Structures are given as structure tokens and as C-alpha cells.
Amino acid sequence: MGQEQQNSNTAQKESFSNGVKGMTIIVKTISIWVKVLIFLFGINIVLFGHLTPGGGFAGGVILASSYVLLMLSFGREFVEENLPLPLASKLDCVGAFMFALVAILGLVFGGSFFVNFLYQKYLPGQPLHLISAGTIPLSNIAIGLKVGVSLFLVTLSLSMFKADLSETEKE
């Protein structure tokens, strides 16, 4: 286990300074810093979706585009080590399942399907605070996770498809 981790660490250090795969070292350094800021901004837009403009869909696209930035500057293999395809598929399904779970819990605890049971019965909260509006922040988090990982998956699959096409053209 230690040997594998050492190998993957050296592989990442090589791809950091390697000139062939990805872009120059200035672009790689800046994109590491900027990726963290974009990711944090996306989480802010998803989490405060019931107070400020934005919501789940816009925040999810911002989360996906932070990973696309890494994919453009470092190459596909670097990002695929951090967030491989099976794990991303599972996260996508978790997001969709959480959204359906919020709707079904409305049927169980409230009266009808998809009713806002947290606001009307258990946890009203105060308006204009983070904990308010019942199940709306939970739905926003589920949709943000789902949309972000879905767009990341599409870009990763397209990149693998194109790399495979150019390989078969060379043969």
C-alpha cells in the first residue's frame, strides 16, 4: 500500500513539471489556486440558494467547471486519479437518490408528495437565515451535487473518447 502511494505521488509530481502533458508550469500553478476558489464559490452558491440568486443548477455547473479547469491544465490522467469514473458515477446516483428521498419523506412525514414538511411542521427557522425554508436547502444540495458530477462525467468521457479516436487514427 505504501509503495502504491509512493508511486502515485511521484506520478503526480512528474506530471506537475512535465512539459508534454498539460500546459506550462505558470498555468498549472495558477490553476491550482484558482480551482480551490472556484470550488468554494460553487459551494456558496449551492448552499445559499434559498437566500441569494443561484440555486442548485448554477452552482452545480460552477462545481463541474472547476474540475474542467484542472482537466484542461493538467491532462485527463491527473484528474482521473483524484476522482475516478466509478466514484463519480456513484456520487451522481447519490445526488439523484437524495432528491427523490426528500420528495418521498414529504409523503411519509407530511400529508402529500414533496410537501415542505420541515418548514411546516418540524423546523421553521427564521427567514433570511441559513436554516430556514425547510427542505429547500436539502434539495439544492442534492441538485448541485448531481448536476456538477454529471457535467464532469460528460467532459471526462468526451476526453477519453477523443483520445481513443486519435489513437486509432494513428494506427
Place this chain on the structure above:
Amino acid sequence: MTIFYILLIFMVVAAVIAVETKDLLSSVICVSAIGFGGSLMFLFLRAPDIAITQVVVEVLSLIILIRATISRDLTFITGDREFFGTVVSVVIIFVIFLAGLKILDTLPDFGTPVFARVAESPSQIYVRKGLEDTGAANIIAAIILDYRGYDTLGEATVLFTSILGAIVILRSPARKRLGEPDK
């Protein structure tokens, strides 16, 4: 009002350039310029939710378009347009435009929808009682996730299914060529 006309003319000119130019990279950039013009229009129409979503989707789809369509050996579109097809399309568009002119007379003025004058219509109820019914300060989030949550569930299902279809189509040739067994 003049800023809307300027942005509309900008978007129409960008669309014409995107269709007519022979260079593929210029065409993709003009398609993206249409999206940015649309997002500016949403901002001037006081809809920041849609403006944010339009900007980020435009940037991401620009990246995906460039990755998907531009390769190193094909950067120019060649070929002529056929004459009969062009004439038929122009005639059909002109007929639809004439029919649309008659319908445009019956529309209300810009900025005053019909149901804004009726006090008991759903849009006025959502605006007045949105905060106390749902507790959310963002009325758009209250509408799409509480009042009309079922439609959002349908939209999330459509997004999930389309991404699933895209990944299945894009994935299996790569797996086969790389030598891994198909699961």
C-alpha cells in the same frame, strides 16, 4: 429600452457570422458570443438567477464544443449550398413570419403580462405570500422547489437520463480499445 435593441442586433449579427464564416474556431466563438449577449439581456431585465446560469453554462458548453469539434487537421468548412433547398427554406420562413405578424398584434405590451393585473392569479400569490408560505427569501427557489417541485423532479430525471445515455455511448469503444473486458 435602447440597450435591448443594441444587444438584440449584436446577437443577430453574431448568429449570421457564425453561420456564414468558413473558419470553425470563429464559428464556435460567435455561438458563444450569442450566449453572452443573452446573459447580458437577462441582467438588464432584472433576472440575476437566469443570468448566472446562462454565463456558466455558456462557458462550459464553449469548452465542450471546442473539445468536441475542433481537431488539428480540420479547421475549415468547405462545400457549397444547394440552390433549391435554400429557396424552399426562405419561402417557408417568410410565410411563418407573415403569420406571426398577425399574432404579434394581439400580444400585450413589453413588461406588462396579462396576469399581472389580476390580483388572484398564481403569479401574484407567489410574489405576495412566497416568504410566509415557504420561508425562502429567493422567490425563484421557492417556486421551483416548493410550489412547483414536481416539475423540478421531472427536469432532474431528464438530465439524469440524458447524461446516462451520453456516458454509455461515449464509454464502450474506449474500454474495448484499451483492452479491458466489457463488464
